[in-house]
Amino acid sequence: MGRSKRFAIIGGGIGGLSLAIAMQRKGFQVTVYENAPSIKPLGAGLGLAANAVRAFMEIGISEDVLEAGAVLKKITIKNQQGKVLATTDSEKIGRKYNVVNNFTIHRADLHEVLLRHLNEGSLQLGRGCTDFVQNASEVKITFQDGSFATADYVIACDGVHSLFRKKLLPESLLRYAGYTCWRAVIEDLPSSLDLNETSETWGAGGRFGIAPLNNNRLYWFACVNANENDQQKSAYGVKELLKHFAEFHSPIPEILRKTKDHQLIWNDIVDIKPLKRFAFGRILLMGDAAHATTPNMGQGACMAIEDAAILANMLSDSRSVDETFLAFERKRIHRTTTIVKESWQLGRVAQWENKLLITLRDALLRLTPPSVAEKQIRFIQDVSFQ
Numbered sequence: 136m137g138r139s140k141r142f143a144i145i146g147g148g149i150g151g152l153s154l155a156i157a158m159q160r161k162g163f164q165v166t167v168y169e170n171a172p173s174i175k176p177l178g179a180g181l182g183l184a185a186n187a188v189r190a191f192m193e194i195g196i197s198e199d200v201l202e203a204g205a206v207l208k209k210i211t212i213k214n215q216q217g218k219v220l221a222t223t224d225s226e227k228i229g230r231k232y233n234v235v236n237n238f239t240i241h242r243a244d245l246h247e248v249l250l251r252h253l254n255e256g257s258l259q260l261g262r263g264c265t266d267f268v269q270n271a272s273e274v275k276i277t278f279q280d281g282s283f284a285t286a287d288y289v290i291a292c293d294g295v296h297s298l299f300r301k302k303l304l305p306e307s308l309l310r311y312a313g314y315t316c317w318r319a320v321i322e323d324l325p326s327s328l329d330l331n332e333t334s335e336t337w338g339a340g341g342r343f344g345i346a347p348l349n350n351n352r353l354y355w356f357a358c359v360n361a362n363e364n365d366q367q368k369s370a371y372g373v374k375e376l377l378k379h380f381a382e383f384h385s386p387i388p389e390i391l392r393k394t395k396d397h398q399l400i401w402n403d404i405v406d407i408k409p410l411k412r413f414a415f416g417r418i419l420l421m422g423d424a425a426h427a428t429t430p431n432m433g434q435g436a437c438m439a440i441e442d443a444a445i446l447a448n449m450l451s452d453s454r455s456v457d458e459t460f461l462a463f464e465r466k467r468i469h470r471t472t473t474i475v476k477e478s479w480q481l482g483r484v485a486q487w488e489n490k491l492l493i494t495l496r497d498a499l500l501r502l503t504p505p506s507v508a509e510k511q512i513r514f515i516q517d518v519s520f521q
């Protein structure tokens with residue numbers, strides 16, 4: 136229906152690029168406007184679950200994405216001493232549902248695959264949008280250098296700090312989760328590392344996650360309770376992190392010792408209080424701009440990729456674009472809200488510091504049957520792309 140229309144996508148992150156590819160493959164005219172002046176191989180790792188893999192299958196680029204990452208066999212949660220509290224056999228579940236459900240990839244490698252599939256000339260770098268106005272026939276977008284562009288429709292994929300969301304919904308709320316996070320990718324791996332497993336260790340002083348990547352690389356993250364924008368913690372280097380996680384089981388201290396200060400990426404963990412609207416006439420919010428979540432379920436990018444595959448499919452049917460934007464909002468709001476809320480709760484429990492609560496939580500985790508994790512994976516992968 137909208138193939139004669141001009142679509143502008145604001146933001147060339149995972150969501151924006153996935154959407155551009157999905158739409159271009161269906162014959163839509165798309166231009167992506169990205170704030171960054173150049174594409175640099177930055178960022179840490181990402182865990183992508185079955186829904187993201189299925190969404191990439193729907194878009195038609197899953198083989199290239201899977202080739203650029205690693206499929207792992209199990210997910211474990213451990214206590215500070217290294218005792219396993221819960222294990223998910225991802226390989227077995229993957230075979231049962233015929234889907235990859237524990238996949239890791241370096242962000243830069245995912246970006247490289249996405250850029251390779253984008254139509255030449257459709258990405259404009261150094262085009263940070265500073266304002267926009269919509270009228271009955273188009274949207275005018277202004278950029279930081281004072282230039283402007285017009286489009287019939289805009290899809291705002293401009294991330295958690297979205298300019299579009301802030302202007303369209305000034306009352307929307309960015310929520311600090313109460314913990315801060317360091318991440319890094321290292322290439323010098325401890326010999327005791329299990330390369331088939333992603334793991335999270337939940338201790339009294341914080342949480343440490345380990346996710347092997349392809350090509351003998353490792354992605355790790357560490358979450359510690361802190362005040363928002365805590366000056367002392369934001370200045371932590373490897374030495375301070377090593378001190379903080381000194382009592383954590385092997386190979387966590389070794390991983391930190393093998394990390395260099397310049398490899399650390401630090402940020403506070405935030406999400407957006409679930410929104411009631413994504414569609415605003417000729418403008419649609421998508422990805423983190425619409426439903427940024429805490430990373431506890433590893434679902435932020437997965438939902439952005441789902442959005443991309445679903446929106447491209449919905450735009451291809453016979454409805455008008457305005458109606459499709461509203462139908463997208465109706466379809467997506469319940470699922471994304473559920474995940475944002477569950478992820479928020481999971482983060483609170485995982486970051487508990489009270490010893491008694493931790494003992495109870497760990498005992499409960501040990502008693503939880505594998506079928507519960509399997510149910511969760513079924514919910515995650517059970518997404519309809521139509």
Ligand SMILES: Cc1cc2nc3c(=O)[nH]c(=O)nc-3n(C[C@H](O)[C@H](O)[C@H](O)COP(=O)(O)OP(=O)(O)OC[C@H]3O[C@@H](n4cnc5c(N)ncnc54)[C@H](O)[C@@H]3O)c2cc1C
Binds near residue numbers: 170
């Ligand atoms: C610590 C951490 C770990 C995470 N781990 C995982 C994980 O394992 N699995 C997972 O699925 N998700 C994970 N996520 C979430 C994931 O990173 C995001 O959900 C995902 O990047 C969202 O994609 P997006 O395209 O919507 O936004 P972004 O990736 O933020 O992209 C937005 C893009 O818009 C551009 N932009 C912003 N403003 C403008 C503007 N005004 N004009 C033009 N361009 C603009 C930005 O430069 C950027 O390129 C994690 C997040 C964090 C913080």
